Amino acid sequence: MSEFVLGIEVDGDGYHPAAWRRAHHTQAQLLTGARSRTVVAAAENAGFTFASFDDSPIGPADGPDIAGRIDAVNRAAFVAGTTSTIGLVPVISTTFAEPFHTSSQLATLDYASRGRAGWITTRSPEPEAAAAFGVPVPSESKSAADQRDSVRVAQALWDSWDDDAVIRDHATGRFLDRTKLHYVDFEGENFSVKGPSIVPRPPQGRVVVFGRPGEVPADLIDVAIVSGTSPAEIRAAVDDARTAGAARVIVDVYVAIDLDTATAAQRIADLDAHTPHDLPAGSFGFSGTPTELVAALTSLADVADGARIHPLVLDEDLRTLTRSVLPPLIESGVVSRPLIGATLRDHLGLDRPANLLGAR
Numbered sequence: 130m131s132e133f134v135l136g137i138e139v140d141g142d143g144y145h146p147a148a149w150r151r152a153h154h155t156q157a158q159l160l161t162g163a164r165s166r167t168v169v170a171a172a173e174n175a176g177f178t179f180a181s182f183d184d185s186p187i188g189p190a191d192g193p194d195i196a197g198r199i200d201a202v203n204r205a206a207f208v209a210g211t212t213s214t215i216g217l218v219p220v221i222s223t224t225f226a227e228p229f230h231t232s233s234q235l236a237t238l239d240y241a242s243r244g245r246a247g248w249i250t251t252r253s254p255e256p257e258a259a260a261a262f263g264v265p266v267p268s269e270s271k272s273a274a275d276q277r278d279s280v281r282v283a284q285a286l287w288d289s290w291d292d293d294a295v296i297r298d299h300a301t302g303r304f305l306d307r308t309k310l311h312y313v314d315f316e317g318e319n320f321s322v323k324g325p326s327i328v329p330r331p332p333q334g335r336v337v338v339f340g341r342p343g344e345v346p347a348d349l350i351d352v353a354i355v356s357g358t359s360p361a362e363i364r365a366a367v368d369d370a371r372t373a374g375a376a377r378v379i380v381d382v383y384v385a386i387d388l389d390t391a392t393a394a395q396r397i398a399d400l401d402a403h404t405p406h407d408l409p410a411g412s413f414g415f416s417g418t419p420t421e422l423v424a425a426l427t428s429l430a431d432v433a434d435g436a437r438i439h440p441l442v443l444d445e446d447l448r449t450l451t452r453s454v455l456p457p458l459i460e461s462g463v464v465s466r467p468l469i470g471a472t473l474r475d476h477l478g479l480d481r482p483a484n485l486l487g488a489r
Contacts, residue, residue: 135436135437137450151396165208173467177467201221206238209241223280225264232283232326236336239331246336276344278317280345288311288330291330292484293306294309337351339354342373351477355378357380380432383408384414387418400441
């Protein structure tokens with residue numbers, strides 16, 4: 130079994146919609162590059178294996194907690210050059226994005242990060258999302274087919290260049306060996322792609338694909354993301370994902386930690402007084418001391434391959450995770466610090482995939 134890994138969601142100010150009320154920055158700073166760089170640097174220094182960047186085509190809702198975000202791939206690309214070990218994993222919905230563009234964006238991110246890119250594939254079935262693009266609301270079957278086919282065509286496009294296709298022969302003026310580029314010739318239910326890609330094969334061979342079981346066939350994802358409200362539900366979800374063929378399985382954990390100034394329960398109550406909020410259905414929520422969180426994650430390491438932490442308030446909880454949670458987990462050997470020069474696949478215990486098109 131691979132080592133237990135920890136990821137952290139860094140979108141916005143935290144998972145609670147009113148988290149901005151306890152943030153350590155002004156609201157004008159939220160969408161700045163400096164803010165993204167500071168948060169991801171803190172997560173990297175703490176020893177997290179990857180940071181994920183949530184995204185959605187739906188604009189901010191009306192109300193007291195209006196939020197905004199910048200495109201997830203752009204945020205990940207911005208911090209790529211200032212980080213050295215942490216994986217960068219943006220969310221990209223397949224419902225309206227062109228798969229050729231998605232594959233190119235992610236391959237470029239893999240180059241910018243020197244092999245640390247991932248992709249959380251999702252759908253956007255909401256009417257508001259369709260309205261943002263000025264198109265009809267897609268059926269569930271079309272959304273499912275587009276997600277499946279988008280992942281397939283992205284992986285094929287990453288394979289459309291052999292690893293040694295780029296030759297850079299200055300003497301002859303040849304940049305690449307065109308015999309080592311391959312047509313994809315993909316025919317899906319709703320689109321077709323000829324190929325090849327406009328970006329050479331990514332450093333990892335293929336960008337690491339994260340997805341939820343049931344949304345994407347297990348053979349198309351490298352890391353399954355599961356949820357559960359209790360240890361028993363989590364174990365069952367992990368077992369189901371592995372039975373379906375998932376290579377690695379991580380668990381979403383929503384975390385609120387006791388601070389010196391207020392308990393987790395008090396912090397949640399304070400935010401709920403402004404905006405009542407429930408966790409996503411079927412999710413696991415932790416509320417307690419740093420020591421209790423260390424124990425919970427240690428127990429989870431016996432079940433899953435990793436966890437993705439969703440902090441209640443990013444500024445407050447990340448500081449406590451850095452000081453009081455990651456150090457004992459690293460010292461005990463439950464998790465290991467990512468190494469400079471290693472890829473995200475290396476840290477997840479995933480092999481570099483063979484080029485299926487080049488082998489034809």
